[in-house]
Amino acid sequence: MVTIVKLGGSVITEKDRPETLDGEALAALAEAIAAALDDGAVEDLVVVHGGGSFGHHHAAEHGVSASEGIRDVGGIMAVHGAMKTLNQFVLSRLDSENVPAVPVHPFSAAARDADGDLTLMTEQVATMVDEGFVPVLHGDGVVHAGEGVTVLSGDELVTELASALDADRVGLCSTVPGVLDGDDEVIPHIDDFDEVADALGASDSTDVTGGMAAKVRELLALGSPAYVFGPDAVGTFLAGGDAGTRIG
Numbered sequence: 359m360v361t362i363v364k365l366g367g368s369v370i371t372e373k374d375r376p377e378t379l380d381g382e383a384l385a386a387l388a389e390a391i392a393a394a395l396d397d398g399a400v401e402d403l404v405v406v407h408g409g410g411s412f413g414h415h416h417a418a419e420h421g422v423s424a425s426e427g428i429r430d431v432g433g434i435m436a437v438h439g440a441m442k443t444l445n446q447f448v449l450s451r452l453d454s455e456n457v458p459a460v461p462v463h464p465f466s467a468a469a470r471d472a473d474g475d476l477t478l479m480t481e482q483v484a485t486m487v488d489e490g491f492v493p494v495l496h497g498d499g500v501v502h503a504g505e506g507v508t509v510l511s512g513d514e515l516v517t518e519l520a521s522a523l524d525a526d527r528v529g530l531c532s533t534v535p536g537v538l539d540g541d542d543e544v545i546p547h548i549d550d551f552d553e554v555a556d557a558l559g560a561s562d563s564t565d566v567t568g569g570m571a572a573k574v575r576e577l578l579a580l581g582s583p584a585y586v587f588g589p590d591a592v593g594t595f596l597a598g599g600d601a602g603t604r605i606g
């Protein structure tokens with residue numbers, strides 16, 4: 359019974375201030391994860407986190423996105439280094455809650471072909487889970503045939519991992535309480551992109567990977583239901599309840 363949860367970069371960082379952590383938000387999420395593992399609500403857990411003001415700031419500055427690559431090693435390392443720093447904060451916060459969290463840096467475990475299709479190594483993630491660890495992956499740079507290095511979003515990692523590990527539950531925790539309609543009400547269920555396309559926009563802050571529209575698209579492509587919810591609902595999601603918007 360594998361659960362995958364993505365901690366949105368816009369939740370765990372102050373997205374409009376470069377390389378600024380939202381320590382309180384991260385601590386609350388780490389506590390909720392620890393509680394769900396302690397009381398057995400979740401058995402096998404994989405955590406992914408986004409870029410927030412660590413990844414997206416450097417990606418925008420160096421002109422790299424999920425489709426436009428760069429070859430300048432200084433720029434590549436600025437993005438990757440910032441993401442490793444954020445990953446260290448997440449690991450350390452989970453460790454303080456006694457969650458057995460270990461890192462996986464996707465830069466060294468993934469590649470895109472010339473069409474942009476991703477290959478991600480997942481054997482190590484599966485073995486970590488089998489051995490009782492909680493792997494923590496993150497949005498990163500990825501080597502891309504013909505482009506140099508492009509951005510690999512945490513959302514894309516979530517969908518890859520969900521199929522590879524045959525996940526039972528997938529959740530994206532963002533700043534919003536769910537996917538919102540034109541009146542800012544949470545849409546309880548989405549099973550068709552076109553029905554909600556008009557309401558789906560980009561991110562409010564610097565984000566090179568596409569905001570809510572890209573998330574909904576990726577999650578609809580999954581075989582299993584996925585949820586988009588706000589930080590207050592992470593416990594409900596981990597406990598197996600309906601949180602925010604169900605997609606698929």
Ligand SMILES: Nc1ncnc2c1ncn2[C@@H]1O[C@H](COP(=O)(O)OP(=O)(O)OP(=O)(O)O)[C@@H](O)[C@H]1O
Pocket residue numbers: 365366367368369407408409410411414512531532533534536537538539557558559560561562563565567568569570571
């Ligand atoms: N219809 C919509 N419903 C909800 N949010 C929307 C909608 N359209 C656009 N958004 C924007 O999408 C944002 C969520 O996407 P974003 O990629 O910024 O979040 P994240 O995954 O938490 O961050 P990161 O990409 O850094 O991990 C919301 O904060 C909001 O600004």
Ligand SMILES: C=C(C)CCOP(=O)(O)O
Pocket residue numbers: 367407408409410413414417437441496497498499509510511512513566567
């Ligand atoms: C910008 C980088 C490096 C990470 C993007 O991951 P996301 O925040 O999940 O879209």
